Amino acid sequence: MRFSSNTAAFLAAVLPLALAQTSTDCNPLEKTCPKDTGLNEGTLITDFTKGESKSWSTAAYTTINYDDQGANFVISKTGQAPTIQTDFYIFFGRVDIKMKCATGAGIVSSIVLESDDLDEIDFEFVTTWPSPVETNYFGKGNTTAYDRAIYYPASNPDTTFHTYSVDWTSERINWLVDGTVVRTLNYGDANGGKDFPQTPMRLKMGNWAAGAASEPEGTVEWAGGHVNWAEAPFTMVVASVDITNANPADSYEYSDETGSWQSIKVIKDGSNADPSGSVPASVTASANSTNTVGPTSSISVTAVMPTGAAVTTTSQGASYSMNNASVSAQNPSGSMTSSVVATTEVPGSNPTSSASSSSTKSNGASSLSVMVGGSLLSIALGALLI
Ligand SMILES: *[C@@H]1O[C@H](CO)[C@@H](O)[C@H](O)[C@H]1NC(C)=O
Numbered sequence: 001m002r003f004s005s006n007t008a009a010f011l012a013a014v015l016p017l018a019l020a021q022t023s024t025d026c027n028p029l030e031k032t033c034p035k036d037t038g039l040n041e042g043t044l045i046t047d048f049t050k051g052e053s054k055s056w057s058t059a060a061y062t063t064i065n066y067d068d069q070g071a072n073f074v075i076s077k078t079g080q081a082p083t084i085q086t087d088f089y090i091f092f093g094r095v096d097i098k099m100k101c102a103t104g105a106g107i108v109s110s111i112v113l114e115s116d117d118l119d120e121i122d123f124e125f126v127t128t129w130p131s132p133v134e135t136n137y138f139g140k141g142n143t144t145a146y147d148r149a150i151y152y153p154a155s156n157p158d159t160t161f162h163t164y165s166v167d168w169t170s171e172r173i174n175w176l177v178d179g180t181v182v183r184t185l186n187y188g189d190a191n192g193g194k195d196f197p198q199t200p201m202r203l204k205m206g207n208w209a210a211g212a213a214s215e216p217e218g219t220v221e222w223a224g225g226h227v228n229w230a231e232a233p234f235t236m237v238v239a240s241v242d243i244t245n246a247n248p249a250d251s252y253e254y255s256d257e258t259g260s261w262q263s264i265k266v267i268k269d270g271s272n273a274d275p276s277g278s279v280p281a282s283v284t285a286s287a288n289s290t291n292t293v294g295p296t297s298s299i300s301v302t303a304v305m306p307t308g309a310a311v312t313t314t315s316q317g318a319s320y321s322m323n324n325a326s327v328s329a330q331n332p333s334g335s336m337t338s339s340v341v342a343t344t345e346v347p348g349s350n351p352t353s354s355a356s357s358s359s360t361k362s363n364g365a366s367s368l369s370v371m372v373g374g375s376l377l378s379i380a381l382g383a384l385l386i
């Protein structure tokens with residue numbers, strides 16, 4: 001979403017972005033910026049009907065309510081703008097969001113993929129528009145023209161769950177509604193490719209009162225008029241989000257200031273897994289095996305069964321600590337079936353410290369990922385477990 005700069009300033013004020021690391025923090029087209037954390041898996045499925053997910057962050061001063069419908073983004077009074085975003089970036093891929101938008105004049109529900117250099121791919125929803133589903137994009141923060149939005153109809157998007165998808169490659173972007181492509185943007189059609197969104201992006205979702213009294217008239221008009229607060233609350237509900245990352249990685253780095261996709265370095269294999277640099281890129285474990293992941297540390301995987309797995313982490317020596325190890329399980333197709341199934345903490349300063357995890361629960365787990373000190377090491381289990 002991109003409104004007038006006044007609106008952007010207002011949103012920035014509402015969201016002091018403990019979330020961010022937003023684009024405004026560091027634009028890689030102007031200077032060297034920290035690397036972007038990548039989604040290190042091909043697929044991540046978030047089922048918000050099961051509650052909060054650890055792969056997402058909620059914006060400061062905002063609240064998301066979870067129930068059996070999913071994540072509820074509720075605006076009940078002026079100034080509220082409940083927003084969440086992924087903790088990671090993807091570099092081409094696809095997102096599928098099953099959701100109901102909020103209804104009411106001046107209320108804008110949004111799905112935004114956004115990069116550090118202000119490439120952006122959007123879905124926005126205003127139910128007072130005749131065609132309530134807006135698709136839009138921006139390249140490198142170029143807002144000289146606001147002529148790229150295209151609007152589509154949808155049946156009862158506020159009361160019926162629909163799936164809105166963005167399918168994004170280096171050649172084209174497809175926007176889909178319930179699996180049907182409604183819009184395609186080819187690379188060359190975006191200012192000769194220059195303004196084609198092509199750098200690693202985070203996914204943000206939010207609900208905004210863009211028609212609040214404090215907003216500039218143009219923004220209010222765009223948002224379908226002034227908010228009628230007597231109709232509050234205004235609720236957007238997201239049931240689930242499926243994310244596919246075409247280039248799974250630990251991190252992404254802009255190697256120059258062009259903002260071209262060719263300039264993005266994809267950094268893999270836990271190269272930043274250990275501050276001391278002594279952890280191998282990745283380890284491969286078979287069931288009931290022990291694997292050394294640092295000079296004096298090990299992860300042993302035991303009792304891997306269709307219904308669960310147990311992981312023991314052991315750390316020895318003052319120079320290296322495994323710290324926290326959390327385990328997530330994946331089914332054979334690669335989608336996550338459960339996460340944070342076991343956690344251990346090993347104090348690093350104790351030469352002989354060790355700790356054991358609890359059991360996991362994972363249906364048909366075929367692989368485990370072990371998070372060590374915040375970085376991901378992949379453990380591929382030898383056996384396919386169904
Ligand atoms: C910004 O976009 C416009 C078209 O909307 C284009 O004419 C212009 O060249 C772009 N600016 C830059 C710096 O690429």
Ligand SMILES: *[C@@H]1O[C@H](CO)[C@@H](O)[C@H](O)[C@H]1NC(C)=O
Pocket residue numbers: 287288302303304
């Ligand atoms: C691993 O150990 C568990 C019990 O600790 C056992 O039930 C299972 O069969 C073992 N798996 C393999 C592949 O040896």
Ligand SMILES: *[C@@H]1O[C@H](CO)[C@@H](O)[C@H](O)[C@H]1NC(C)=O
Pocket residue numbers: 323324345373
């Ligand atoms: C391990 O996790 C606990 C609980 O989340 C946290 O308090 C602690 O700081 C973590 N330790 C490290 C070394 O990350």
